[in-house]
Amino acid sequence: MFVPHKNPFAPHSRRSFLRGLAGAATASLGLSTRSFGKRSPTGGKGRERPNVLFIMSDQHNARALGKIGNGEVLTPTLDALAKEGMQFTSAFCQVPQCAPSRYTIWTGKHPRSHGLVRNGLAENMREVTIGELFKAEGYRTANIGKHHMVESPKAHGFDFVADAGGHTEYWNKVRQAKGGEFVDWIALRSKMVGSANVSNSEHLAGHLADGAIEFLRTPEEKPFCLWLSFYGPHRPIIPSAEFVKRYDPDKLSLPPNLHYEARDLPRALADARKTMSLTDELHRQCLATYYGYVSQIDYNIGRVLEALERSGQAENTIVVYTSDHGEMMSEHGVWTKFNLAYDATVRVPLLIRYPQEIPADRRSDALVGLYDLLPTLCAQSGIAIPAAVQGSNLAPLWSEEKPQWRTSIVAEIGDPKGYPGLCQMARSSEAKYIKHQTGQRVTEQLFDLKSDPWEIENLAGQANHSQTLTQLRQVLEQFEADVPRQPFPPQAPGERRER
Numbered sequence: 001m002f003v004p005h006k007n008p009f010a011p012h013s014r015r016s017f018l019r020g021l022a023g024a025a026t027a028s029l030g031l032s033t034r035s036f037g038k039r040s041p042t043g044g045k046g047r048e049r050p051n052v053l054f055i056m057s058d059q060h061n062a063r064a065l066g067k068i069g070n071g072e073v074l075t076p077t078l079d080a081l082a083k084e085g086m087q088f089t090s091a092f093c094q095v096p097q098c099a100p101s102r103y104t105i106w107t108g109k110h111p112r113s114h115g116l117v118r119n120g121l122a123e124n125m126r127e128v129t130i131g132e133l134f135k136a137e138g139y140r141t142a143n144i145g146k147h148h149m150v151e152s153p154k155a156h157g158f159d160f161v162a163d164a165g166g167h168t169e170y171w172n173k174v175r176q177a178k179g180g181e182f183v184d185w186i187a188l189r190s191k192m193v194g195s196a197n198v199s200n201s202e203h204l205a206g207h208l209a210d211g212a213i214e215f216l217r218t219p220e221e222k223p224f225c226l227w228l229s230f231y232g233p234h235r236p237i238i239p240s241a242e243f244v245k246r247y248d249p250d251k252l253s254l255p256p257n258l259h260y261e262a263r264d265l266p267r268a269l270a271d272a273r274k275t276m277s278l279t280d281e282l283h284r285q286c287l288a289t290y291y292g293y294v295s296q297i298d299y300n301i302g303r304v305l306e307a308l309e310r311s312g313q314a315e316n317t318i319v320v321y322t323s324d325h326g327e328m329m330s331e332h333g334v335w336t337k338f339n340l341a342y343d344a345t346v347r348v349p350l351l352i353r354y355p356q357e358i359p360a361d362r363r364s365d366a367l368v369g370l371y372d373l374l375p376t377l378c379a380q381s382g383i384a385i386p387a388a389v390q391g392s393n394l395a396p397l398w399s400e401e402k403p404q405w406r407t408s409i410v411a412e413i414g415d416p417k418g419y420p421g422l423c424q425m426a427r428s429s430e431a432k433y434i435k436h437q438t439g440q441r442v443t444e445q446l447f448d449l450k451s452d453p454w455e456i457e458n459l460a461g462q463a464n465h466s467q468t469l470t471q472l473r474q475v476l477e478q479f480e481a482d483v484p485r486q487p488f489p490p491q492a493p494g495e496r497r498e499r
């Protein structure tokens with residue numbers, strides 16, 4: 001239920017669960033009390049309300065970046081965006097799966113609260129989304145590209161919608177136009193990774209960027225909130241061949257956690273390894289293709305940012321880049337994603353540029369989540385943050401010298417009743433606890449991220465780490481107590497739930 005604050009600029013109280021975190025020295029994070037003038041031809045009081053250009057990709061492992069990542073991926077646009085704004089190096093999704101994670105960004109809430117806990121469910125239309133919030137404040141709202149919702153983004157407050165008919169439909173048209181197969185497939189099960197013999201302008205990534213550029217060319221008096229969402233580098237990993245050719249597979253590094261044996265691997269990972277045994281050569285070819293896709297998206301983001309610059313709106317536009325979750329990307333020996341909580345899939349790239357507010361070349365290691373983006377964008381745009389929002393405004397991380405911030409963050413995926421069960425993570429900056437539950441059976445993982453950033457050695461059974469284990473278990477218990485699973489509201493006639 002949308003309950004606006006009486007005073008939209010009044011300090012926003014943190015949720016009790018954040019206050020209760022083990023060892024957390026949390027305090028209320030106040031919204032800045034600044035005046036926003038409504039945009040008008042005669043000029044308003046204070047500054048103009050900013051535009052929002054929210055750019056996201058699908059399944060981008062946060063290490064797969066250039067200077068701001070593992071250094072092996074060519075991402076000059078994103079490197080520059082980080083230089084002009086702020087990079088969040090410890091950003092996490094609240095669920096490593098497409099639809100629920102996207103709905104978390106749109107609502108600022110954990111999946112268990114907004115109810116869209118897994119792919120295949122329809123969204124709860126009683127939730128208030130970013131589209132509706134900005135539209136209600138007079139913004140021109142647009143959604144270009146992947147949304148993964150059952151309902152059209154129009155039903156979520158986005159006035160202009162262009163989704164290219166979905167991934168499959170677009171590529172089928174290309175296949176038809178090319179008179180047959182246009183991808184040189186290499187590996188990863190069947191027809192999942194390969195070089196597409198199409199130019200960037202024929203590619204879905206180029207097509208979506210064209211849509212955004214067209215949108216930016218037609219300015220209006222109203223500020224805009226544009227959601228641009230690429231389908232890649234999610235599989236099928238099929239960038240244009242010219243981007244794959246930028247990489248020599250033999251020169252790419254394999255992750256240090258590609259090969260290791262452990263007796264207590266989570267079931268989802270052990271099963272995935274059995275079905276996906278790639279040679280090192282194939283891993284390298286997959287990396288080259290995946291990196292090529294990231295580079296192609298980077299190139300197209302560059303085109304969109306150029307169009308923003310040409311429109312004269314860059315100074316007054318908040319640009320966000322993130323992804324709904326990561327990709328295993330050879331880590332732990334596998335590709336894609338599962339009911340797991342390694343950083344490969346729960347950590348995401350997150351960059352925010354807003355020249356009027358965020359000092360250039362900033363970097364934060366604070367634990368932030370995708371559920372923080374909605375309250376951040378609302379606060380920066382002078383829009384009241386709905387009371388039910390669970391994330392926090394990120395502004396103190398760039399505006400305060402010693403911001404007080406959460407000391408742990410939670411993510412979860414799955415259901416204890418289904419295969420391969422429920423997987424929950426409680427993570428601090430130094431350690432990660434993962435609880436796997438199938439039926440009544442519980443197994444645990446604990447990683448010391450300082451000495452073992454690749455999450456290889458499970459310390460859950462070791463006595464000298466029992467204190468950390470207890471603390472992070474408590475974080476999860478507190479989360480369970482403070483953020484109970486919401487029973488989905490009774491269905492109104494005509495409302496759909498299961499797709």
Ligand SMILES: [Ca+2]
Nearest residue numbers: 058059098324
């Ligand atoms: Ca996804």
